[in-house]
Amino acid sequence: MxxxxxxxxxxxxxxxxxxxxxxxxxxxxxxxxxxxxxxxxxxxxxxxxxxxxxxxxxxxxxxxxxxxxxxxxxxxxxxxxxxxxxxxxxxxxxxxxxxxxxxxxxxxxxxxxxxxxxxxxxxxxxxxxxxxxxxxxxxxxxxxxxxxxxxxxxxxxxxxxxxxxxxxxxxxxxxxxxxxxxxxxxxxxxxxxxxxxxxxxxxxQGSMWFRITVKGRSAHGGTRYQGVSAIEKALQISEAIRKLEKERNDRIDDPLYDGIPIPIPINIGKIQGGDWPSSVPDLVVLEGRMGVAPEEKMEDARAELARCLEQAAEQDAWMKEHPPRLEWFGARWVxxxxxxxxxxxxxxxxxxxxxxxxxxxxxxxxxxxxxxxxxxxxxxxxxxxxxxxxxxxxxxxxxxxxxxxxxxxxxxxxxxxxxxxxxx
Amino acid sequence: MxxxxxxxxxxxxxxxxxxxxxxxxxxxxxxxxxxxxxxxxxxxxxxxxxxxxxxxxxxxxxxxxxxxxxxxxxxxxxxxxxxxxxxxxxxxxxxxxxxxxxxxxxxxxxxxxxxxxxxxxxxxxxxxxxxxxxxxxxxxxxxxxxxxxxxxxxxxxxxxxxxxxxxxxxxxxxxxxxxxxxxxxxxxxxxxxxxxxxxxxxxxQGSMWFRITVKGRSAHGGTRYQGVSAIEKALQISEAIRKLEKERNDRIDDPLYDGIPIPIPINIGKIQGGDWPSSVPDLVVLEGRMGVAPEEKMEDARAELARCLEQAAEQDAWMKEHPPRLEWFGARWVxxxxxxxxxxxxxxxxxxxxxxxxxxxxxxxxxxxxxxxxxxxxxxxxxxxxxxxxxxxxxxxxxxxxxxxxxxxxxxxxxxxxxxxxxx
CATH class of the missing domain: 3.40.630.10 (Zn peptidases)
Structure with a gap:
């Protein structure tokens, strides 16, 4: 044949x-x-x-x-x-x-x-x-x-x-x-x-899941200026992550990723925080997925996200004292x-x-x-x-x-x- | 005596x-x-x-x-x-x-x-x-x-x-x-x-609770650009509310409020959205409390928040088609x-x-x-x-x-x- x-x-x-x-x-x-x-x-x-x-x-x-x-x-x-x-x-x-x-x-x-x-x-x-x-x-x-x-x-x-x-x-x-x-x-x-x-x-691409816990300070919503909103701090973290995503993706020059808008995205998939509409929320938890470039080491990507959170915290008087906590949990793809x-x-x-x-x-x-x-x-x-x-x-x-x-x-x-x- | x-x-x-x-x-x-x-x-x-x-x-x-x-x-x-x-x-x-x-x-x-x-x-x-x-x-x-x-x-x-x-x-x-x-x-x-x-x-001050439901479109986190993050849209809504709060408070000239940083705050007390770290979240719910000035009508305050959300939606291609939903629920203080x-x-x-x-x-x-x-x-x-x-x-x-x-x-x-x- x-x-x-x-x-x-x-x-x-x-x-x-x-x-x-x-x-x-x-x-x-x-x-x-x-x-x-x-x-x-x-x-x-x-x-x-x-x-x-x-x-x-x-x-x-x-x-x-x-x-x-x-x-x-x-x-x-x-x-x-x-x-x-x-x-x-x-x-x-x-x-x-x-x-x-x-x-x-x-x-x-x-x-x-x-x-x-x-x-x-x-x-x-x-x-x-x-x-x-x-x-x-x-x-x-x-x-x-x-x-x-x-x-x-x-x-x-x-x-x-x-x-x-x-x-x-x-x-x-x-x-x-x-x-x-x-x-x-x-x-x-x-x-x-x-x-x-x-x-x-x-x-x-590899990927792994992270969880970020952001602290605030509770207060009555009517005097919210006396508290610190963990939701607002979580927004700052979310923006910092968006910037990190851009930096990481700007570095990707592999032609295989040409035409892909965001080769290794960082996705925030879940947010949860606060427990009362008229209280300032004192805790927000974000969960997401970080993409890892094909030739990148998982631990290098992890360190980069950790550093990003540290830098975001450094620029904020509250978070400097109450830094967000980063955990790696759940699924992971090499x-x-x-x-x-x-x-x-x-x-x-x-x-x-x-x-x-x-x-x-x-x-x-x-x-x-x-x-x-x-x-x-x-x-x-x-x-x-x-x-x-x-x-x-x-x-x-x-x-x-x-x-x-x-x-x-x-x-x-x-x-x-x-x-x-x-x-x- | x-x-x-x-x-x-x-x-x-x-x-x-x-x-x-x-x-x-x-x-x-x-x-x-x-x-x-x-x-x-x-x-x-x-x-x-x-x-x-x-x-x-x-x-x-x-x-x-x-x-x-x-x-x-x-x-x-x-x-x-x-x-x-x-x-x-x-x-x-x-x-x-x-x-x-x-x-x-x-x-x-x-x-x-x-x-x-x-x-x-x-x-x-x-x-x-x-x-x-x-x-x-x-x-x-x-x-x-x-x-x-x-x-x-x-x-x-x-x-x-x-x-x-x-x-x-x-x-x-x-x-x-x-x-x-x-x-x-x-x-x-x-x-x-x-x-x-x-x-x-x-x-x-009066106050009332609101719930805002923000829609996104789900997608795999690895191709998050194919979805629309309801968390990111919720952040935009949160910023619009912050601006509305400022406008409303700039109008307060009652001397009884002198020295109070934000006389009638709008507090976002709760956020919840998404259900999987590696999916783009397609729904976020915000809950909060809106302050109502002592001589203000509740319905006027309600209309103002509704207008604020409409305007925020107008400025966003996605939200224009999928406007956030506003509900008044739960507690209300006249x-x-x-x-x-x-x-x-x-x-x-x-x-x-x-x-x-x-x-x-x-x-x-x-x-x-x-x-x-x-x-x-x-x-x-x-x-x-x-x-x-x-x-x-x-x-x-x-x-x-x-x-x-x-x-x-x-x-x-x-x-x-x-x-x-x-x-x-």
Missing amino acids: DRQSLKTRIHTWLAENRESLTTFLQHVVQADSTQGNEKQAQQIVAERLHEMGLDVDVWEPDGNELKKHPYFYSPREQFSGSPNVVGVWKGSGGGRSIILNGHIDVVPAGDREQWEDDPFSGKIEDGKMYGRGATDMKGGNVALLAAVQCLRELGVSLKGDVIFQSVIEEESGGSGTLAAVLRGYKADAALIPEPTGMKIFPKQ PGSIDLEHAFMNVLTESYRDVMQADPVVEASPWGTDGGLLTQAGSTPSVVFGPGVTSMAHFPNEYIELDRVFECAEVVANTLIKWCGLED | DRQSLKTRIHTWLAENRESLTTFLQHVVQADSTQGNEKQAQQIVAERLHEMGLDVDVWEPDGNELKKHPYFYSPREQFSGSPNVVGVWKGSGGGRSIILNGHIDVVPAGDREQWEDDPFSGKIEDGKMYGRGATDMKGGNVALLAAVQCLRELGVSLKGDVIFQSVIEEESGGSGTLAAVLRGYKADAALIPEPTGMKIFPKQ PGSIDLEHAFMNVLTESYRDVMQADPVVEASPWGTDGGLLTQAGSTPSVVFGPGVTSMAHFPNEYIELDRVFECAEVVANTLIKWCGLED
């Missing part, structure tokens, strides 16, 4: 199997896999891997082991009922191996009233499938699965191993992928189909990057061109992914490329365009052949 | 009974009487009124009746477990009656870490008693009680009625005083011992004022001079009191005069100076004699 005819057969197979693969994606989307509820969706995935003849490994990560690892973060330490699933297609030898890593967990549906349908409807309309997780990232996962299934059913034999991973916990700090790394799964490269809108992200000249980048880019008849857009990711962990804990250089779109991730009425899923599957199938090598 | 010797005997009685009255105040302060928890403190007061031989009326206001009244405002409509207490000392006839009105409810203690002792410790140190409500206004209530007890124990007989009221809900809109008005308690004048720092406040030449003002001022050997400071109140309701719903002209200090009200480590409590008691005892008239 020559490469050219195989390329055609892949295209044809995906077209012919589009309906059944779409139904399969629908089942996966319909299975609510918010944190703690991943089991049903994972069973669907594991069953399909079995049917495809892969060696399937299903296990519940051991929180006691995981929590010893410096990169562990999760709001929980107990994963019973939340299995990881890995399917291994062993190559014949002599080829390069690949990890195909997608997370099965989805963020909560949020305010149901903002959804036109049930958040887990899987409804298909105008070529789009709707549901929480459709774009982030079940559409991507099924694109990977479709690529593998296609090659299996076409009777292709590869030299390198293909390791398909359906992991938990990506949305809460990556302990699913960390567990897979600690179980020994490593490869020569990894592909993560997070919603890049078919762009290729060789560099992945940044990652692959050399732009890495062989896997070439293979993926070529495959994209072959299938899409256009040059891919190569950018840096606006968010953290499990790619940081794969790179830094698993020594597996990682690239992010997927069919979903960032603007739909975590949104009400999340959807995935089905055409993109199948285009992605086709690019990935061709990538596997070139990367892992075809056994003649 | 001539007036001069009675004046001396009042002074002596208060000095001799200072210790037991201080202990009584301590018990009242130690009884946490935040909203919904007033019962224990009210029982202590009612018991003392019984001991003094007054006709005691204890009742739980009927929310169903109250809520029909146009001046009713409370976050609740159910007052079971939260009784009002009134003690009536019936005069012999032919004299002017007086209402002595103090609220038993206290605002929440707030951040406990800012308190050196338990917020309900009642600790005495350096002539000060500490505790939430000590200054606002249990110290004042007990000063009134001490004045009445003093006259009773000295065997004084008055011509006019003395109606002592220990009411709930002042901190939440005055439904305790409204209930007392509706129960039929009216008088020729009222004295309210809110913390004026021994100043006399013939004009009482402004009130008594004629500076009213006979009760003369009596109180004279008594002050007699006792304190100095002219009283006459100012306008920086906050709303139940005096507005007494005046406007109860046709009872009201003056505010008390031993606490505004700067301690709603503060951590709130305290009252005990010397002021007894000075106030002495001024009030002499006021009662002159106002109600001594039966020969």
